[in-house]
Amino acid sequence: xxxxxxxxEPDSRREFLANLVSGAATATVLMVVGPGASADHGVxxxxxxxxxxxYVINVNNCIGCGNCVRACKRENSVPSExxxxxxxxxxxxxKGIYVDSxxxxxxxxxxxxxxxxxxxxxxxTIPKMCNHCDNSPCIQVCPVxxxxxxxxxxxxxxxxxxxxxxxxVQACPYGARFINPEKKKADKCTWCYHRVKAGKLxxxxxxxxxxxxxFGNLHDPDSEVAKVFKEDRWMTLRPEMHTHPYCFYVGLPxxxx
Amino acid sequence: MxxxxxxxxxxxxxxxxxxxxxxxxxxxxxxxxxxxxxxxxYRGDSPKEIAALPLSYGGNExxxxxxxxxxxxxxxxxxxxLSCESCHGAVVxxxxxxxxxxxxxxxxxxxxxCMNCHEDQxxxxxxxxxFKPTKTHEDVDADMLCSTCxxxxxxxx
Amino acid sequence: MELPHDALVNYIxxxxxxxxxxxxxxxxxxxxxxxxxxxxxxxxxHVMKIKAFDSIANxxxxxxxxxxxxxxxxxxxxxxxxxxxxxxxFTPHLTSPMSLFGYVYGSYMVLLTIEIWLIYRPHxxxxxxxxxxxxxxxxxxxxxxxxxxxxxSAKVDHKMIGILAxxxxxxxxxLHGYVGFVFGSVKAISWWATxxxxxxxxxxxxxxxxxxxxxxxxxxxxxxxxxxxxxxLRTFATILWAAFILDLxxxxxxxxHAHFQQSHEWSDIxxxxxxxxxxxxxxxxxxxxxxxxxLLLGVVAVLxxxxxxxxxxxxxxxxxxxxxxxxxxxxxxxGGQLISKSGRGFVEFHWExxxxxxxxxxxxxxxxxxxxxYIISRFIPIFEDPAARPEAPAPADGAVEPAPVRQATP
Numbered sequence: 001x002x003x004x005x006x007x008x009e010p011d012s013r014r015e016f017l018a019n020l021v022s023g024a025a026t027a028t029v030l031m032v033v034g035p036g037a038s039a040d041h042g043v044x045x046x047x048x049x050x051x052x053x054x055y056v057i058n059v060n061n062c063i064g065c066g067n068c069v070r071a072c073k074r075e076n077s078v079p080s081e082x083x084x085x086x087x088x089x090x091x092x093x094x095k096g097i098y099v100d101s102x103x104x105x106x107x108x109x110x111x112x113x114x115x116x117x118x119x120x121x122x123x124x125t126i127p128k129m130c131n132h133c134d135n136s137p138c139i140q141v142c143p144v145x146x147x148x149x150x151x152x153x154x155x156x157x158x159x160x161x162x163x164x165x166x167x168x169v170q171a172c173p174y175g176a177r178f179i180n181p182e183k184k185k186a187d188k189c190t191w192c193y194h195r196v197k198a199g200k201l202x203x204x205x206x207x208x209x210x211x212x213x214x215f216g217n218l219h220d221p222d223s224e225v226a227k228v229f230k231e232d233r234w235m236t237l238r239p240e241m242h243t244h245p246y247c248f249y250v251g252l253p254x255x256x257x
Numbered sequence: 258m259x260x261x262x263x264x265x266x267x268x269x270x271x272x273x274x275x276x277x278x279x280x281x282x283x284x285x286x287x288x289x290x291x292x293x294x295x296x297x298x299y300r301g302d303s304p305k306e307i308a309a310l311p312l313s314y315g316g317n318e319x320x321x322x323x324x325x326x327x328x329x330x331x332x333x334x335x336x337x338x339l340s341c342e343s344c345h346g347a348v349v350x351x352x353x354x355x356x357x358x359x360x361x362x363x364x365x366x367x368x369x370x371c372m373n374c375h376e377d378q379x380x381x382x383x384x385x386x387x388f389k390p391t392k393t394h395e396d397v398d399a400d401m402l403c404s405t406c407x408x409x410x411x412x413x414x
Numbered sequence: 415m416e417l418p419h420d421a422l423v424n425y426i427x428x429x430x431x432x433x434x435x436x437x438x439x440x441x442x443x444x445x446x447x448x449x450x451x452x453x454x455x456x457x458x459x460h461v462m463k464i465k466a467f468d469s470i471a472n473x474x475x476x477x478x479x480x481x482x483x484x485x486x487x488x489x490x491x492x493x494x495x496x497x498x499x500x501x502x503x504f505t506p507h508l509t510s511p512m513s514l515f516g517y518v519y520g521s522y523m524v525l526l527t528i529e530i531w532l533i534y535r536p537h538x539x540x541x542x543x544x545x546x547x548x549x550x551x552x553x554x555x556x557x558x559x560x561x562x563x564x565x566x567s568a569k570v571d572h573k574m575i576g577i578l579a580x581x582x583x584x585x586x587x588x589l590h591g592y593v594g595f596v597f598g599s600v601k602a603i604s605w606w607a608t609x610x611x612x613x614x615x616x617x618x619x620x621x622x623x624x625x626x627x628x629x630x631x632x633x634x635x636x637x638x639x640x641x642x643x644x645x646x647l648r649t650f651a652t653i654l655w656a657a658f659i660l661d662l663x664x665x666x667x668x669x670x671h672a673h674f675q676q677s678h679e680w681s682d683i684x685x686x687x688x689x690x691x692x693x694x695x696x697x698x699x700x701x702x703x704x705x706x707x708x709l710l711l712g713v714v715a716v717l718x719x720x721x722x723x724x725x726x727x728x729x730x731x732x733x734x735x736x737x738x739x740x741x742x743x744x745x746x747x748x749g750g751q752l753i754s755k756s757g758r759g760f761v762e763f764h765w766e767x768x769x770x771x772x773x774x775x776x777x778x779x780x781x782x783x784x785x786x787x788y789i790i791s792r793f794i795p796i797f798e799d800p801a802a803r804p805e806a807p808a809p810a811d812g813a814v815e816p817a818p819v820r821q822a823t824p
Contacts, residue, residue, distance in 0.1 A: 063381055065374045067343050074347050075313045083428045089380055099425040099758055108373045109380070116422070123379040128427075137602060143512035144501040148299030158303035161290070163501055164494020166434040167512050173602035175427030175755040179434055184494030194310040203314045207343040209374055210385065240678070241601060257419075257757050263566035266535065267574065269558040270528065281503075288504040298507050 051134065051153040051246065054218045055191060055202075056225045056234070057127050060251035062212035064089060064125030066108040068204035073106065075192065075203035082178045084189040085129040085204055090253055093119035097255050126256055127213060129204070130155065130176040130189035131237060131245030137171035138188075147186065153246060154193045159185050173241045191215070315348035317341055323352070327410060334411040335386075344370055344409070363409065371403040418685045421758035430754040433763050437776045438488035440747045443593045443615060444622065444740050445783070446485045446519075450590040451623010452478035453526070453582055458653075460579035466649040473634075473796050474627055475530055478586075480787040482523050487779050489515070492771060511595045514588075522582070522589050529578040531556070532571045537800040539563050590619045597746060604679035605686060605750040610668045617661035622739035624654045625732035630787075632729050640797075644721040648714060651728035655711035658735060662704055665742070682753050690760050691749045699745055703738035707731040 064087055072078060072085045086104030090097065091112060098116050102109065109125065111117075132155045139147050139155065146162040149155050157168075162185040169177045169186060180187035192202035196215075200206065205213045216223035228234055228250055235252040236245040262268070292301035320341045321328050331339065342348060344363050351361035363370050377387040388394065388403075407413075417424060452474045458464045459471035467474075490496050502516035531538075535557065542553035542561050554561060591612040597603075598611025628650055635642045669687075672680050687695050710731035714724050752760050766772035794800070 060382055063374055063385055064378070067373075071314060071342070071347070074350075081428075081431065086428045088425075091379065093422070096420040096422040097758065098422040099756065100423065101425070101428055104428040109378060111376065111378055112380075117379055120379050125380045137600075139509075141510045141512065141600070142507055143510045143515070144498075145298040145300070145505045145507040146501075148294075148297055148303070150304050154304075156304060156307055158300050160303065160306070161300050161498070161501065161505070162495065163498045165489075165492070165512065166494075167510065167596075169429075169434050170600050170751070171602055173755055175429045178429040179494055190307060193304070193307050195312055195314075197308040198312060200312065200314075200316055206314050206316050207340045209339050209343050210382070211338075255420075263564040263570050265564075266558055266560040266567070267570070269560065270531075273558070274524075285504050288500070290505075293505065298505070 049149075049151060049153070052217045052219050053153055053191070053196075053246070054216070054225050055129075055132070055247040056214040056216075056228050056250065057247060058212050058214070058228075058250040059124050059126055059253070061210045062087070062125045062127055063210050064105060064109045065209060066105040067207040067209060068127060068213060069104050069106045071203040071207040072189070075195070076190070078187070079181055082180065082187070084176075084187070085127060088126045088128060088256075090122075090124050090126055090256055091116050091120050092122040092253060092255055094121065095119060122253055124251070124253055124256075126249075126252070127204075128174065128176070128237075129247065130172075130191070131174055131243065131247040132189075132191060134244035134246060135242060137173065137241075137243060138168035138177060141167045141171040143167065150193070154191055154196075155188075156190055156193060157186050157188060159183060162186050173238050173243065311349075313347040313349045314342050319348045322355075331410045335413050336410065365402070365404055368403050371407075371409075416685045416689060417758060417760075418682055418753070419757045424759040425756050426754035426759040426761050427756045430756065430761055433748060433751045433761060435492070435747055435751060436763075436766070436771045437773060438492040438771045438779075440740075440744045441776050441780060442485070442488040442492075443590070443619075443747070444743045445481050445488070445780070446590050446593055447615070447619030447622045447739060447743075448481040448626050448783075449478045449485060449522075449623065450586040450616070450619040451621065451625075452481065452627055453586040453623070454620050455624055455627055457579045457583050460576055461583065464649075466646045469643060469646065469797065470627070470631060472533055472800070473631065475526070475533070476790055476794075476796055477627055477630060477783075477787060478623075479523075479526050479530055480783040480790065482526055483786050484779055484782050485519060486515075487782070488776075491775055491779070511592055511599055514592050518585070518589050518592060522585050525578055525582055525585060529575055529582065532575050532578070534794050534800050535567075535571065536563050537794055587616055591616050597750065600750075602755060603750040603753070604682040605753060606746065607679070608668055608672075610664060610671075611746075614661070614664045614668060617657065617664055618739045618742055621654065621658045621661045621735055624650070624657060625735035625739075628654060628732040629729055629736065632725060642725055644724050647728055648724050651711050651724065651731065652715040654728075654732060654735070655708070655715045658704075658707060658711070658738075662708070665700070682757060686749060686753050686760070690752050690763075691745055694741055695745045695749070698741045699738060703734050703741060707734045707738065710734070 066087060068085055069083065069087060072083075073080075076084055078084050083104040083106075086101050086106075087109075088099055088101045089105070089109055089112070090099055092098075093116065098112075105125070112123075132149075132153060134153075136147075136149065136155055139149060142148075143165060144161060144163055146158045147155065147168055148158065164179060164184045164186065166179050166186065169179060172188075177186055177188045179185070192200070192204075195202055195206075202213075202215055205215045211224075214224045214228075216225040218226055218229065220226055225248075228248060234248040234250055236248060237252075238257055290300045290302070293299075294301045317328060317340060324341070328341070331337065331341075345351065345361040348361075351357065351359060372388065375386060375388050377389050381387055390397065455467060456471045456474035456478065459467040459474075486499075490499055493499055500516075502513060503520070506513035506516060508514075538553055538556040539561055542550060542557050545553055594612030594615030597606040597615075598608055600606045628647070632642060632647070672683055710727045713719060714728050714731070719727070748763050752763060754761050767774055769775075790796070
């Protein structure tokens with residue numbers, strides 16, 4: 001919980017500087033663009049809002065079955081060559097790092113070849129998805145406001161407003177975004193916003209057979225996810241990117257990026 | 258036509274620019290979606306539209322209405338806590354309006370569904386039960402079905 | 415091929431299989447660069463008062479305008495939802511550098527149009543008075559109904575042109591500098607994320623615009639069987655040479671800085687430059703296409719060579735520079751996307767010819783500005799002084815008429 005603090009209460013000096021920079025940039029163009037553009041949202045998508053919902057991925061529990069990938073495809077009609085969620089297989093050896101994700105692991109994984117297997121020091125399957133970051137590069141770079149964060153922290157794409165420029169695809173350090181080839185619009189995981197709003201869990205969490213995926217309220221002491229923050233064992237993907245992800249990993253090998 | 262000022266063309270140009278700017282601002286005001294959230298800069302109706310998308314997976318609570326007995330059986334044994342839809346697929350492909358639409362049977366002609374989770378791989382968690390050709394499985398043929406000995410809803414022997 | 419970050423196999427993220435910003439996004443900064451560069455040449459005459467460029471200042475402006483007409487075109491072709499393109503004006507999200515495009519591009523084109531209009535107003539007035547019918551109506555519309563050229567207007571317009579040209583320099587730099595920032599601000603792509611990116615884009619824009627003008631000028635003069643102003647060409651080639659040395663210096667600085675830091679970025683960049691980008695970067699952009707122009711233009715700038723040699727060398731040098739900048743745009747835009755976000759593999763770039771964003775579309779868009787330039791040149795004199803004629807040699811067509819009127823008014 002202590003580690004969470006930076007997410008929930010942004011440092012005021014940093015915030016001041018961010019406001020100063022964005023304020024100067026905003027003022028320069030304000031005259032032409034109109035008063036509507038003076039939105040108080042700092043540089044990029046840094047949320048100043050209180051967030052409860054978190055996603056926790058316990059790598060130690062993942063069996064690499066690919067149920068989540070299949071369920072996500074079905075639930076969200078994801079086109080076949082693209083993935084809102086996928087599973088990677090990391091095999092860390094003395095000679096180097098072997099990573100694969102055949103078809104996003106939609107059919108799970110076949111046994112790895114004997115040569116890699118014999119060299120293996122550590123082997124894990126790592127589920128990946130949109131991190132619903134608190135300082136989202138994708139929200140920051142969207143030129144038309146078609147990607148945004150809801151009041152409860154979901155990072156969503158407005159398909160009625162997206163122009164399909166793909167800048168968000170470039171900006172995401174996690175490869176979570178893609179241009180949907182059928183819709184020609186940016187697409188990504190919504191944490192199953194429609195399901196959560198209907199009182200259900202995200203589809204991937206629903207079908208996960210070994211509790212590798214969890215979703216819930218960080219501030220509810222009884223929730224499974226809250227327990228994770230009682231111990232300092234969690235990690236986020238690529239913390240050096242300062243995106244402040246809200247997908248937290250337990251047991252993440254340091255080689256994963 | 259007499260031309261009293263050396264700047265008259267600039268005044269006309271200025272007039273055109275002002276008209277253009279007013280026209281542009283009018284179009285901009287009209288073209289901005291009415292539900293626009295100016296504070297967080299997005300279309301306010303968008304989350305409502307996304308929230309209204311149809312659900313495919315119902316969770317175990319959606320199965321119990323018809324399959325309470327089977328559900329309770331699963332809850333009592335080794336596959337406890339497992340989602341029905343993990344193996345059987347999304348509920349909307351099986352039932353709608355309280356009626357059955359199509360079978361939700363698992364492929365029992367191969368071991369794919371079982372091995373998908375229980376194949377012995379180096380990435381599997383330490384205590385996760387995997388199929389190993391030892392002791393109990395010594396006399397198992399390669400083409401033998403898991404379901405010959407195991408019942409999926411109660412996988413223990 | 416050497417793979418980054420100790421990868422044993424080429425692993426790219428499943429969503430990374432395609433290069434999403436392809437040829438259209440390569441030629442987009444190339445075209446905006448040509449605008450910025452061409453505008454700078456006109457500003458050298460209008461603002462810096464460099465006499466040598468007076469004869470090509472208007473030509474440079476018309477060229478900048480012709481390129482300007484098509485700067486948005488590749489973006490429009492690239493967009494998944496081109497019918498929503500105007501949203502960049504309606505709901506610009508100011509935290510995104512890309513949101514500036516609509517306003518900066520739009521206002522720059524307005525500025526450019528007004529400057530050209532002021533310069534060619536004497537011509538429009540003359541044509542409005544000489545023609546009738548539909549053509550006459552169009553010319554008259556272009557004069558905004560002011561069909562006499564007030565003698566004091568020349569001074570007013572000259573001042574306005576100077577102001578617009580002065581304003582146009584930072585505006586053209588903003589138009590192109592922001593393009594560099596679009597790339598430079600993406601922290602997820604190591605090959606893009608450098609504060610030098612906008613400056614490199616700007617300096618290479620100036621180089622490409624100048625080089626394009628130099629070649630265009632020589633070709634047009636040759637086609638019109640008019641003499642080439644070799645003195646001007648020599649000055650032009652010298653400035654181009656200096657501009658390119660600065661540009662190349664920055665490009666090398668970026669590379670050396672990344673190398674010396676030996677940072678996380680370098681572990682992405684190094685295998686990229688030694689691998690999939692080797693031919694186009696090390697051999698093309700930094701090799702033949704850089705060393706060639708520096709030597710050729712250097713000869714023109716430093717040695718006393720014959721006029722004919724000046725023409726030949728500066729044209730070959732400038733021609734190579736146009737390609738240097740085009741290849742540089744390719745290496746930045748495509749190169750950055752070749753490193754998968756997985757950090758452990760390279761994405762393959764597929765050349766397309768007939769596709770929506772293929773080479774054919776790129777060639778059409780790159781040719782279009784020259785067609786527009788040709789059409790414009792049919793209607794307005796590009797290399798003659800448009801203000802010279804209505805006052806002096808043709809007093810009969812009403813140009814001096816307003817003078818007595820003005821005297822009568824006070």
